[in-house]
Each structure stands twice: as C-alpha cells, then as structure tokens.
Amino acid sequence: MxxxxxxxxxxxxxxxxxxxxxxxxxxxxxxxxxxxxxxxxxxxxxxxxxxxxxxxxxxxxxxxxxxxxxxxxxxxxxxxxxxxxxxxxxxxxxxxxxxxxxxxxxxxxxxxxxxxxxxxxxxxxxxxxxxxxxxxxxxxxxxxxxxxxxxxxxxxxxxxxxxxxxxxxxxxxxxxxxxxxxxxxxEDYLRILRYFRFYGRVASEPGDHEPETLTAIRENGHGLAAISGERIWVELKKLVVGNHAAHLLELIYSLELAQYIGLPPDGDIDEMKRVWQNAKDRSPKPMTILAALFRSPEQVEKMDIRLKVSREEKNLALFLVKYRRELCKREDEPDSLKPFTDFIIDSRELDSQSKVCELLKYKGEEKLLSELSRWSIPRFPISGHDLRKLGITSGKEIGATLQELRDVWKKSHYQMDKDELLSNVKP
CATH class of the missing domain: 3.30.460.10 (Beta Polymerase, domain 2)
Structure with missing residues (x-):
C-alpha cells in the first residue's frame, strides 16, 4: 500500500x-x-x-x-x-x-x-x-x-x-x-555518468529525460573535472556498451561534458553513431566504440593521460584509429579474409587477431568477423635452423630468405608445407 x-x-x-x-x-x-x-x-x-x-x-x-x-x-x-x-x-x-x-x-x-x-x-x-x-x-x-x-x-x-x-x-x-x-x-559529480549508465540499462527509449535533470547536469558538469580518471573510466566503459550508447555519447557532447572526461572536444559524432550501429549487436569492447570519436593518435594519448586506461585498451584505440582506413577488404575479393589474415601473420603479436576482430566490428563486416572468429593462426613451417641445414649461415641472409618464403607461403593461403617451401630456396 x-x-x-x-x-x-x-x-x-x-x-x-x-x-x-x-x-x-x-x-x-x-x-x-x-x-x-x-x-x-x-x-x-x-x-x-x-x-x-x-x-x-x-x-x-x-x-x-x-x-x-x-x-x-x-x-x-x-x-x-x-x-x-x-x-x-x-x-x-x-x-x-x-x-x-x-x-x-x-x-x-x-x-x-x-x-x-x-x-x-x-x-x-x-x-x-x-x-x-x-x-x-x-x-x-x-x-x-x-x-x-x-x-x-x-x-x-x-x-x-x-x-x-x-x-x-x-x-x-x-x-x-x-x-x-x-x-x-x-554530492558526487560522478553521479552524472552513473545517471547515463543506468539510463542505458533501464530506459526503453532514447531521449526520455526530464528537462530539469539535463539542466542540472549541464550546469554542474564542470565538477567532473575533479573526479579521478579511473572512476570516470569505470562508468564510461559500462555506458558505451549499454543500450542507447550513441544517444548518450551525443548527449554528453551536447551538454558540454566531453572536455571534463577525457574525450576529444571535437569528437567525430557521426562516425561514432555509424560505428555503434555497426557493432552494437556484436559485443564490442568499450574502446571500439570510443575510438570512433578520435580523429588522431594524439587525441588517444590525451585521453589516456586523463583516464589512465589499460595498455591493452590504449593500444586498441591506437590500432583502430590507424587501421580503420588502411586495413580493408580488397575490391576484387570483397569476401576474402586474406588482407586481415596476412596482417595478423605479419604482425606476429599475440593480440593481433583480437584487434582485427574489433576492427571488423567497427566496420560492420559481420560475415568476415564470423569467419575470422573461427580462424586459427597457422604456424609458419620454416625456421632459421632449416635454412642452416641448407648451408645458409649469414644472419642477414637467413632473415631475408625467411621473409621471401613467408611471402610465398602467404600467397599459397598458408597451404605450402616445409618441403614445398624449401624447394624454393636456391642453393
């Protein structure tokens, strides 16, 4: 009652x-x-x-x-x-x-x-x-x-x-x-971001805010400048993977809060909304959505100084900002994973496949993402020891030969075995 x-x-x-x-x-x-x-x-x-x-x-x-x-x-x-x-x-x-x-x-x-x-x-x-x-x-x-x-x-x-x-x-x-x-x-300026986060969890529609609430947020947003970056990041990364994230991030900009929480003042809102639409149903990492706001690596560095994100999160943002235009599918083979798998093979980094998966979410490449998620990184079958057995002893020559063989192996879609590859080595 x-x-x-x-x-x-x-x-x-x-x-x-x-x-x-x-x-x-x-x-x-x-x-x-x-x-x-x-x-x-x-x-x-x-x-x-x-x-x-x-x-x-x-x-x-x-x-x-x-x-x-x-x-x-x-x-x-x-x-x-x-x-x-x-x-x-x-x-x-x-x-x-x-x-x-x-x-x-x-x-x-x-x-x-x-x-x-x-x-x-x-x-x-x-x-x-x-x-x-x-x-x-x-x-x-x-x-x-x-x-x-x-x-x-x-x-x-x-x-x-x-x-x-x-x-x-x-x-x-x-x-x-x-x-x-x-x-x-x-009482606690972090409650501004908590309001946004819970709005994403509870509200059924974007934009259903009480006007007086938004007025209070706008007039007191400057208080976020005194909140530690670590506390802000805890709230922000939950917000950006929740419901209505694109609306809420756009609202953060319209209420002039971005400057206080480590986001670039000229964030690319249109790119962010497009990426959120691409990735929202594919469990993106928080930084995958936020990376769309950054126009340059320098803005990522400034964000890191303010929010003190993890090294993995920072590196993902830098990767997406750098490769979102450079690393893409080929026009002659639009359904081929090869540009992405070649990148992973060449990078030789443990988290390269994970980064490329986030890039495909960013781009909205659902089919390629599904294929790459099932793909296992093949092992290059040749080592320097194999070349020494053939009489190649110079370190410089071994390195150059390994790279040539790696290129041949990539062109074969990683199918050639050790004997086939070694047959390409000139005595």
Whole structure:
C-alpha cells in the first residue's frame, strides 16, 4: 500500500518535496536462490542480536527486474563496532577492513563473503567524497542515494521498502535522481555518468529525460573535472556498451561534458553513431566504440593521460584509429579474409587477431568477423635452423630468405608445407 509522508526541507532548495513508502512482498525464484547456507547463517546472527538486515541498492533493482544479482550488498541498523562484536562472538571471520571507516564490515561464512554496511547520512560532501555518520533511519539512508531505482531495500522475508517511488520508476523504465538532481550531483559529480549508465540499462527509449535533470547536469558538469580518471573510466566503459550508447555519447557532447572526461572536444559524432550501429549487436569492447570519436593518435594519448586506461585498451584505440582506413577488404575479393589474415601473420603479436576482430566490428563486416572468429593462426613451417641445414649461415641472409618464403607461403593461403617451401630456396 502507498502511504505519503511530508519530507523535511532539502538543503539548498526553497520548496518541499514528497516522499512515499511503498511496500510489497517479493517471492520470486531469483530471490529465494540467494538463501545459501552463508546467508542463512548471517541472518541468524543479526536476528539473534536484534539488528535489522536488508538487501540494498542494485541487488534490489535486479531482483525486481527478474534477474539474479551478481553482487549483493546488505545494509543494517548495527554499527561497525556492534557488527564486529556479533561476528567475533559467533566465531565468524572478518576480512578486508578497509571499508570500516565508511561503515562496511565484510564477513565470511561458508566460503562466501558478505559486505554489510551501517545505515548512513552524509554530513559533509565535496563532490568527490563524503563524511558520514551512522543512523538507524532507513529513510535517511535511502535519501542519500543517487537514483530512485537504487534507493530501495529488501528485507529477508521478501518485504520491499521503497521511499522514493523507485519501484514505480523501474516499472515505467524511468531514471530519476532521489529528490533534487542538482543536490545529488553536487554530492558526487560522478553521479552524472552513473545517471547515463543506468539510463542505458533501464530506459526503453532514447531521449526520455526530464528537462530539469539535463539542466542540472549541464550546469554542474564542470565538477567532473575533479573526479579521478579511473572512476570516470569505470562508468564510461559500462555506458558505451549499454543500450542507447550513441544517444548518450551525443548527449554528453551536447551538454558540454566531453572536455571534463577525457574525450576529444571535437569528437567525430557521426562516425561514432555509424560505428555503434555497426557493432552494437556484436559485443564490442568499450574502446571500439570510443575510438570512433578520435580523429588522431594524439587525441588517444590525451585521453589516456586523463583516464589512465589499460595498455591493452590504449593500444586498441591506437590500432583502430590507424587501421580503420588502411586495413580493408580488397575490391576484387570483397569476401576474402586474406588482407586481415596476412596482417595478423605479419604482425606476429599475440593480440593481433583480437584487434582485427574489433576492427571488423567497427566496420560492420559481420560475415568476415564470423569467419575470422573461427580462424586459427597457422604456424609458419620454416625456421632459421632449416635454412642452416641448407648451408645458409649469414644472419642477414637467413632473415631475408625467411621473409621471401613467408611471402610465398602467404600467397599459397598458408597451404605450402616445409618441403614445398624449401624447394624454393636456391642453393
């Protein structure tokens, strides 16, 4: 049932807003599957000490969407000190105490780890970090979360506690901030990218944004400049392989955010939209989509300085920018893989086939991609040792001869064996 409560005034806003408590009972198979020996043991400890324990955040959203969550976070009214006492009394091992200052204790039961966090309220934020204090008020903890669909709790008896109409928004496939979008963003500017990422996961159509939300994002986008590149990259690479990625990247540019998150200010939007259309159904790597925005290797280098991507990701971007025009199928043999397999053979790099597969996704070459995915790199059957047996001892001559034989082998579509190839060597 719905019950309405008038909330306190939101800091920084002149008006009041309504919050609602919606409860329902969840009894799905996905929910029931969570109750392992470990979770049952955890629940017994909290029940014995009369502290509430609920599933929180994204796991609730997934369960309500009919999905079994990969990660399950828990919230509780117990303080970290109370949790430590409970677990020590029960002989439960605790690991990874780095989260304790934020209220998180990780307990290990039956070879499973359970992260449990004390309910919190933010007492001070700077757009990157928050100073928190603990509370026993579930509503206040929900209020400090970013999006309505992430602000729900689920008790272990299946009762849903929803204070900000997250369930309704999830059903209607709406993505909204809890309360004031501007306030939530100013608490942590990374929430701008989280909004886009969850929009791609939840919304059914592109462009179904609330105007006031986009206004708040535009007016506060500069705050992203102070967010670490590593945190931005975590969100960005999830965004670009989700639904509506082309729309969301174009929106990032129209809201003038690109300059703050490592993307080129003159990104090639048209190329990106074309590549996304080519690759979206073929599980592209995040950098395959983003590479379309870069007009030069220098822009890739600047992106890496800001985002600190992995070496593999950077090299893929540089490869795509360099070879998206150079490496292509031949006009006389449009269905032939040969230009691509020859490149892989010549490069002799372990990840060359993977890079070329991403290039084919980039280009939308579905047939060639399917063939290359099944292709195994053949082994060149000749070595320098074989040539020495024929009396060729000069290192320079061995190198030149090997290259000549490799060219002959490639022309044979890698079919010639060792004896056939050696027959081409002049004594």
């Amino acid at each position: 719905w019950s309405r409560l008038l909330s306190p005034r939101v800091s920084g806003r002149a008006s009041l807003y309504w919050r609602s408590l919606f409860t329902m009972q969840l009894k799905t198979s996905e929910f029931q599957s969570l109750f392992t020996d470990g979770l049952n043991g955890l629940a017994e400890v909290f029940e014995k000490h009369q502290h509430e324990l609920r599933i929180a955040g994204g796991a609730v959203r997934d369960l309500l969407s009919g999905k079994r969550p990969e990660d399950v976070d828990f919230a509780t009214t117990a303080t970290p000190e109370e949790m430590k006492h409970m677990f020590q009394t029960a002989g439960i091992r605790m690991i990874n105490n780095k989260g304790e200052k934020h209220g998180t204790i990780t307990a290990r039961l039956h070879n499973e780890n359970f992260e449990v966090t004390t309910l919190r309220v933010d007492v001070q934020t700077d757009g990157r970090h928050a100073e928190v204090e603990f509370t026993t008020d579930w509503q206040k903890d929900a209020e400090r979360r970013d999006l309505t669909i992430n602000s729900m709790f689920l008790a272990l008896d299946g009762t849903l506690y929803d204070y900000y109409r997250g369930y309704e928004d999830l059903q209607n496939r709406k993505v909204r901030f809890v309360g004031s979008a501007e306030q939530r963003i100013k």
